Amino acid sequence: xxxxxxxxxxxxxxxxxxxxxxxxxxxxxxxxxxxxxxxxxxxxxxxxxxxxxxxxxxxxxxxxxxxxxxxxxxxxxxxxxxxxxxxxxxxxxxxxxxxxxxxxxxxxxxxxxxxxxxxxxxxxxxxxxxxxxxxxxxxxxxxxxxxxxxxxxxxxxxxxxxxxxxxxxxxxxxxxxxxxxxxxxxxxxxxxxxxxxxxxxxxxxxxxxxxxxxxxxxxxxxxxxxxxxxxxxxxxxxxxxxxxxxxxxxxxx
Numbered sequence: 001x002x003x004x005x006x007x008x009x010x011x012x013x014x015x016x017x018x019x020x021x022x023x024x025x026x027x028x029x030x031x032x033x034x035x036x037x038x039x040x041x042x043x044x045x046x047x048x049x050x051x052x053x054x055x056x057x058x059x060x061x062x063x064x065x066x067x068x069x070x071x072x073x074x075x076x077x078x079x080x081x082x083x084x085x086x087x088x089x090x091x092x093x094x095x096x097x098x099x100x101x102x103x104x105x106x107x108x109x110x111x112x113x114x115x116x117x118x119x120x121x122x123x124x125x126x127x128x129x130x131x132x133x134x135x136x137x138x139x140x141x142x143x144x145x146x147x148x149x150x151x152x153x154x155x156x157x158x159x160x161x162x163x164x165x166x167x168x169x170x171x172x173x174x175x176x177x178x179x180x181x182x183x184x185x186x187x188x189x190x191x192x193x194x195x196x197x198x199x200x201x202x203x204x205x206x207x208x209x210x211x212x213x214x215x216x217x218x219x220x221x222x223x224x225x226x227x228x229x230x231x232x233x234x235x236x237x238x239x240x241x242x243x244x245x246x247x248x249x250x251x252x253x
Contacts, residue, residue, distance in 0.1 A: 007060040008101065011109040014060035026056060026064060027235055031242070033068070034075045034214035041079055046072075053097060060108070062101040063225050069094045070224070074217040078207070125173075129228055133175040135165050141185030147232070148183050157232035173229045180231075192231070196223060203243045206250040219243050 002021070007014035029052050037045055049072050056064035073090045076082050082090070102125070103118040116124055143164065150157045157179060162172040164182070174182075180192045200220060207216035222236045231237070 006058050008058050008104055009108050011060075011105070011111075014105065014108070017059045017061070022059065023235055026067075027238060029056075030068060030071060030218050031214065031239075034071055034217050035211050036214075037072060037075050038079055038212075038214040038217075039210045041076075041081055050093075057097065057101045060101065060105040062098045062105070063229060065097045065101050066094060067218070067221055067225060069097060071217045071221040074220060075213055078213045078217070079209075126228070129173045129175055132161070132165060132172050133178045133181070136161075136174060136178050136181050139165065140181050141183070141188070143182045145183050147179045151232055151234050151237070158230070161230075175228065176226045176230055178230050199240070199243065202247055206246060212246055212250075215239075215242050215246050 002019070003013050003016060005013050007017040033045070033049060033052060037049075049068060053065050053068045056068065069090070073082070073094065076086070076090075099118040099122065103121055106112070106114045106116075106121060114121070147157045147160060149155070150160060156171065158171040158173065159169070161174050161178065161182065162168050162170040165174070166172065177189055180188045184191075200216075200223060203212075203216045203219060207213050219239050219242075222233075222239060223231075226236070
């Protein structure tokens, strides 16, 4: 309503859809729906999950839809609520939701004319993202932490990568390895991956029930999403901070 239309069907609106309202609403919904299911599971709450995925999907970003559905899937798995039928249904909804949002958004770009079908588009995006990373490798360590500083400021790391690597004014994904490789080279990449692996394993060790399962699910899900997009979202690093708080509370016990 504030934007004056549905971003999923309008690329101009989509570029303006990541507002402060969205930055608050998405992680808040994500955290609370997973904690709700982990502590007080009821099948009727899955309607809230579908409603949330639909509303955030209208923003035109498939990562929101995948983030909600996959995190809920992981939460339900760890509380023992994923039967064979529900598992198949959930995977189908995740696949259809991700494909649909990505395809519709691509068809809504006024300056581009896509002829790929939804399946081909997924493979194209994966190949393009990896090609961006391939072009980053010779530039390893040349930005000296600039991307990292942009993550925790008002900058746009993905747009900077587009300008710096391909010399286009465009927002690019560059795999989980791309941003840290540009900033700090192979040493930075090694430290990042060691940190992520260790941190997620510690969270997994402490996430036995309730709130812990919900937090673990959202951190794991968005780390998996980072495989394509790269860890350039301050909002998701906030979720890592929640994980750190969980670790500290568990250690105090």
